[in-house]
Amino acid sequence: xxxxxxxxxxxxxxxxxxxxxxxxxxxxxxxxxxxxxxxxxxxxxxxxxxxxxxxxxxxxxxxxxxxxxxxxxxxxxxxxxxxxxxxxxxxxxxxxxxxxxxxxxxxxxxxx
Amino acid sequence: xxxxxxxxxxxxxxxxxxxxxxxxxxxxxxxxxxxxxxxxxxxxxxxxxxxxxxxxxxxxxxxxxxxxxxxxxxxxxxxxxxxxxxxxxxxxxxxxxxxxxxxxxxxxxxxxx
Numbered sequence: 413x414x415x416x417x418x419x420x421x422x423x424x425x426x427x428x429x430x431x432x433x434x435x436x437x438x439x440x441x442x443x444x445x446x447x448x449x450x451x452x453x454x455x456x457x458x459x460x461x462x463x464x465x466x467x468x469x470x471x472x473x474x475x476x477x478x479x480x481x482x483x484x485x486x487x488x489x490x491x492x493x494x495x496x497x498x499x500x501x502x503x504x505x506x507x508x509x510x511x512x513x514x515x516x517x518x519x520x521x522x523x524x
Numbered sequence: 525x526x527x528x529x530x531x532x533x534x535x536x537x538x539x540x541x542x543x544x545x546x547x548x549x550x551x552x553x554x555x556x557x558x559x560x561x562x563x564x565x566x567x568x569x570x571x572x573x574x575x576x577x578x579x580x581x582x583x584x585x586x587x588x589x590x591x592x593x594x595x596x597x598x599x600x601x602x603x604x605x606x607x608x609x610x611x612x613x614x615x616x617x618x619x620x621x622x623x624x625x626x627x628x629x630x631x632x633x634x635x636x637x
Binding site for chain 2: 460467
């Protein structure tokens, strides 16, 4: 069974630009969550989508948004990029069993 | 506010000995707890989980203990192997929260030969 895939793996943007990251969950998983990992804050929950609906949202500004398609693939978008948005963005998909989540390799975003 | 805390940033253990990684939490609504292992440049890998109705769960060399009254959980790895060297994250979520995990900041484990 293929794992969670994320594209692109690396991205360099400049301040003020916007970016879209993509995630394909494990086949059969209907939940996709996004996390931001930075050295200072660790792993922080961004949002979760289930059957195309946002089910949970973390404490991030409105510049961070996402969506989920009917095939469960998900995208997250960050608008008006700031230097502090430089991070590893991780996507995880869920089995529905006891909150287990399986993570993708992440997208490393660098904002210059 | 950090609701899940891993107070030891690093731990060094000899091969063959027991590794004990600790985690404390503050939110009494947390109902489900997980441990993940992470290598550099990779996403976290799920290791083991436990729900609040249990106090122990085992899977091979890995055992997780939960002490709800102390709001404390620990991961025991026996015996430790050099391949276990990685960063270990503790995570927790309340019941009915969907998949919104709260993570600790991680403990870097080094297993030396």
